[in-house]
Amino acid sequence: MNFIENIRIAMRGLKSNKLRSLLTMLGIIIGVGAVIIMVAIGQGAKASVAGQIQGLGSNLLIVSPGQSNTGGVKGGIGSLTNMTMDDVNAIKSGADAVANVAPSTSKQVQVVFGSQNTSTQVIGTTPSYADARNQQANIGRFFTDKDVVDNAQVAVVGTSVVQNLMGNANANIVGQTININQVPFEVIGVLQSKGSSGTSNNDDQILVPISSAQTRLIGSKSIRTIYVEAKSSDLMGTASAEITQILRQQHGLSFNAANDFTVTSQSDILSTAEGVSQSLTLLLSGVAAISLLVGGIGIMNIMLVSVTERTREIGIRKAIGAKRRAIMLQFLIEAVILSMLGGIMGILFGAGGASLLNKFAGMSTQITTSPVIMAFAFSVAIGIIFGVFPAQKAAKLRPIDALRYE
Numbered sequence: 001m002n003f004i005e006n007i008r009i010a011m012r013g014l015k016s017n018k019l020r021s022l023l024t025m026l027g028i029i030i031g032v033g034a035v036i037i038m039v040a041i042g043q044g045a046k047a048s049v050a051g052q053i054q055g056l057g058s059n060l061l062i063v064s065p066g067q068s069n070t071g072g073v074k075g076g077i078g079s080l081t082n083m084t085m086d087d088v089n090a091i092k093s094g095a096d097a098v099a100n101v102a103p104s105t106s107k108q109v110q111v112v113f114g115s116q117n118t119s120t121q122v123i124g125t126t127p128s129y130a131d132a133r134n135q136q137a138n139i140g141r142f143f144t145d146k147d148v149v150d151n152a153q154v155a156v157v158g159t160s161v162v163q164n165l166m167g168n169a170n171a172n173i174v175g176q177t178i179n180i181n182q183v184p185f186e187v188i189g190v191l192q193s194k195g196s197s198g199t200s201n202n203d204d205q206i207l208v209p210i211s212s213a214q215t216r217l218i219g220s221k222s223i224r225t226i227y228v229e230a231k232s233s234d235l236m237g238t239a240s241a242e243i244t245q246i247l248r249q250q251h252g253l254s255f256n257a258a259n260d261f262t263v264t265s266q267s268d269i270l271s272t273a274e275g276v277s278q279s280l281t282l283l284l285s286g287v288a289a290i291s292l293l294v295g296g297i298g299i300m301n302i303m304l305v306s307v308t309e310r311t312r313e314i315g316i317r318k319a320i321g322a323k324r325r326a327i328m329l330q331f332l333i334e335a336v337i338l339s340m341l342g343g344i345m346g347i348l349f350g351a352g353g354a355s356l357l358n359k360f361a362g363m364s365t366q367i368t369t370s371p372v373i374m375a376f377a378f379s380v381a382i383g384i385i386f387g388v389f390p391a392q393k394a395a396k397l398r399p400i401d402a403l404r405y406e
Contacts, residue, residue: 032343036349081220120204303387
């Protein structure tokens with residue numbers, strides 16, 4: 001009996017028990033579909049995070065204060081208050097690989113406009129922030145260096161702030177006066193919408209001149225973060241080294257002293273985010289793959305039942321000359337066909353599920369070829385592995401015992 005004939009016999013056997021065949025494939029369908037959906041969610045999250053990090057600004061380096069140490073108790077990263085505008089000016093004048101330097105200090109504030117109020121984050125910075133962080137004013141204008149020198153009470157707001165204060169993100173708030181912690185500021189511009197990043201809303205913020213923030217809202221001259229834009233991606237390492245050397249000199253650190261600041265690049269943030277995303281994807285995919293194993297066990301159980309039901313058929317085939325290899329191949333082909341059909345239906349189920357999550361749940365999903373091929377190959381392997389035992393059992397039956405079976 002040739003291979004094609006074995007496939008025909010296997011297909012006839014599956015067609016004669018359509019419902020049982022479908023139920024047998026269910027574990028494979030769910031397993032393959034779940035793996036594809038989980039990987040699609042992971043890949044989508046990875047792409048989304050990468051896009052958001054790139055959207056922070058091009059060739060960006062982030063300089064933060066180090067850890068405070070009080071009474072032997074260390075604070076978190078950024079808990080020191082040792083960075084000032086002197087550090088910013090030193091980086092501007094001394095780092096050749098740097099294109100823009102934007103200091104930043106922030107505080108959670110209460111904002112009032114008319115009868116409406118909202119809690120948001122105010123960020124004190126300089127005009128360089130617009131280029132370094134890719135934060136342009138979509139309506140109106142950004143504040144100028146003169147506004148910083150004059151301690152001008154002007155503000156550029158995010159679209160979420162406009163929504164919260166005026167009930168419509170597209171309302172014209174430019175020229176209006178808002179009260180930030182009871183201090184009046186004139187709105188001179190609205191930032192281009194950036195959307196959300198995880199639990200953080202990039203549009204829920206107000207930018208003001210750093211001088212005004214320090215003297216009128218925060219009451220401290222310290223700088224929370226310095227955003228530095230390198231001249232090119234090739235000069236990121238050079239810029240980081242220059243910044244480190246300049247700040248060590250500024251802070252009077254000895255040769256053996258540890259840095260009291262940290263310099264982080266976009267690639268560092270992206271690598272960390274991708275690592276977390278990949279670990280989560282592998283974890284979820286591993287859980288989903290368990291259902292594939294359950295599906296394989298289901299295939300083995302059904303094939304064992306099939307061998308028992310068709311014992312007399314096996315006996316007749318052996319009596320007329322069918323060899324053990326042909327009997328084994330027939331039942332193994334049935335198991336593989338079940339897993340292949342389950343794999344194909346699982347791919348359709350996974351692709352459809354990922355598409356629905358993207359459309360209706362607002363989740364970013366991305367289906368790539370590699371996980372689809374791997375999930376399908378795994379489903380076929382499951383069919384082979386769990387189909388071998390029933391096939392061997394069928395092949396080992398003695399003709400005389402099989403013919404006597406009732």
